[in-house]
Amino acid sequence: xxxxxxxxxxxxxxxxxxxxxxxxxxxxxxxxxxxxxxxxxxxxxxxxxxxxxxxxxxxxxxxxxxxxxxxxxxxxxxxxxxxxxxxxxxxxxxxxxxxxxxxxxxxxxxxxxxxxxxxxxxxxxxxxxxxxxxxxxxxxxxxxxxxxxxxxxxxxxxxxxxxxxxxxxxxxxxxxxxxxxxxxxxxxxxxxxxxxxxxxxxxxxxxxxxxxxxxxxxxxxxxxxxxxxxxxxxxxxxxxxxxxxxxxxxxxxxxxxxxxxxxxxxxxxxxxxxxxxxxxxxxxxxxxxxxxxxxxxxxxxxxxxxxxxxxxx
Numbered sequence: 001x002x003x004x005x006x007x008x009x010x011x012x013x014x015x016x017x018x019x020x021x022x023x024x025x026x027x028x029x030x031x032x033x034x035x036x037x038x039x040x041x042x043x044x045x046x047x048x049x050x051x052x053x054x055x056x057x058x059x060x061x062x063x064x065x066x067x068x069x070x071x072x073x074x075x076x077x078x079x080x081x082x083x084x085x086x087x088x089x090x091x092x093x094x095x096x097x098x099x100x101x102x103x104x105x106x107x108x109x110x111x112x113x114x115x116x117x118x119x120x121x122x123x124x125x126x127x128x129x130x131x132x133x134x135x136x137x138x139x140x141x142x143x144x145x146x147x148x149x150x151x152x153x154x155x156x157x158x159x160x161x162x163x164x165x166x167x168x169x170x171x172x173x174x175x176x177x178x179x180x181x182x183x184x185x186x187x188x189x190x191x192x193x194x195x196x197x198x199x200x201x202x203x204x205x206x207x208x209x210x211x212x213x214x215x216x217x218x219x220x221x222x223x224x225x226x227x228x229x230x231x232x233x234x235x236x237x238x239x240x241x242x243x244x245x246x247x248x249x250x251x252x253x254x255x256x257x258x259x260x261x262x263x264x265x266x267x268x269x270x271x272x273x274x275x276x277x278x279x280x281x282x283x284x285x286x287x288x289x290x291x292x293x294x295x296x297x298x299x300x301x302x303x304x305x306x307x308x309x310x311x312x313x
Contacts (some may be wrong), residue, residue, distance in 0.1 A: 001056055001058070001272075006048055006060055006140065007060075007136045007143045007164070008060055008063070008064075008144045009143065009152075009157065009161060010049065010146025010147060011065075011147065011149070011285035012046045012064035012097075013098035013116070014042075014097060015041065015042045016039075016041055017102055018039055018042075018101065018102065018104065019036070019105075020035045020037050020105050021034070022139035028064075034050050034105050037144075043075065044098075045148045045258075046062070046064055046258075047062075047064075048259075049146045050082075051296050052262035052263065053173075053259055053266060055298055056266055056299060058085075061084075061136045062079060062086075062238035064090070065090075065125065066096075067091065067092060067096040069096055071266045074203070079302075081170070082242070088200050092184045094122070094156070095117035096148055098114075098117075101113045101114075108288075109223050120151045121154070122152055122161065130156060130160045133157065133160040135252060137160075141269040144168055145179065145182065146261065147169065148260070149174055153175055155178050158180075161182075162182070168258075169186070171186070171195070173191050173195040178218075180216075180218055183220045183221065184221040184264065185224070186224075186278075187225070188215075188227070189206070193209060194308045195218075196212040196216075197212075206224065210224060213234075221233065222234040225257060231260070231278055231281070246306075251299075252303055261281075262277065262284075263297070267280050283297075283302045307308045
């Protein structure tokens with residue numbers, strides 16, 4: 001998988017983390033007072049997908065829209081730290097860079113504050129994104145479309161990405177029809193239910209939802225992430241598998257879906273069989289949920305979790 005070239009297109013955000021402890025309630029209102037001990041920033045959304053790809057040795061081109069603000073500069077610097085050029089960032093003056101500030105005390109989120117715009121891109125800005133896609137996909141092994149419903153995705157952008165032989169998408173239900181024709185989608189179980197219009201309450205309803213998404217989008221595979229229940233694979237040619245979760249401890253599920261789509265894409269780009277690709281993505285998700293905050297899984301961590309799973313059988 002190392003050395004593959006993947007183009008990531010999607011909604012980037014910056015995750016701001018304020019870490020501390022709580023020992024008293026504010027006299028001004030019935031809320032905890034957090035004594036701050038640390039303050040950090042990480043790449044979120046499509047940026048977390050790119051970070052996960054880099055952690056596994058992929059070469060990444062990154063295309064996203066950001067504001068014309070200091071947070072865009074911070075994203076550029078964070079990308080540079082992991083070896084990704086910021087030349088694919090399109091700066092816009094009509095919206096802020098998406099930023100999510102989380103206050104965490106004693107390993108639990110106290111509150112989250114969001115700065116964002118979800119308005120669709122203006123035509124001229126969408127065309128700037130498409131131009132960057134056209135210059136990037138010619139030598140790419142795969143494309144990831146990471147949709148957080150922040151206004152970037154459109155049918156024109158998806159069609160531009162379909163110029164690559166392998167396109168994997170993580171769509172939001174509101175935008176599901178934009179992704180017709182991609183090779184694979186990887187929603188979580190709640191998103192799969194909303195996108196298909198089928199309430200998923202048991203195995204048969206999960207089966208119906210997976211098959212409905214295959215039919216509606218004409219894609220090759222649907223991979224549904226199911227939290228502690230693991231992952232389920234549905235293939236156009238009858239491929240079917242349920243893979244149980246292998247997480248030893250769950251601290252934080254933030255960003256686990258980003259890890260899944262990154263590993264799944266990278267494995268498929270290396271021509272690894274779909275069932276094995278899903279199993280690898282499942283192991284990687286198990287590794288990241290053992291960490292607090294958005295995180296990546298290294299090859300060593302994936303192998304360690306595989307050994308743990310084998311030892312437990």
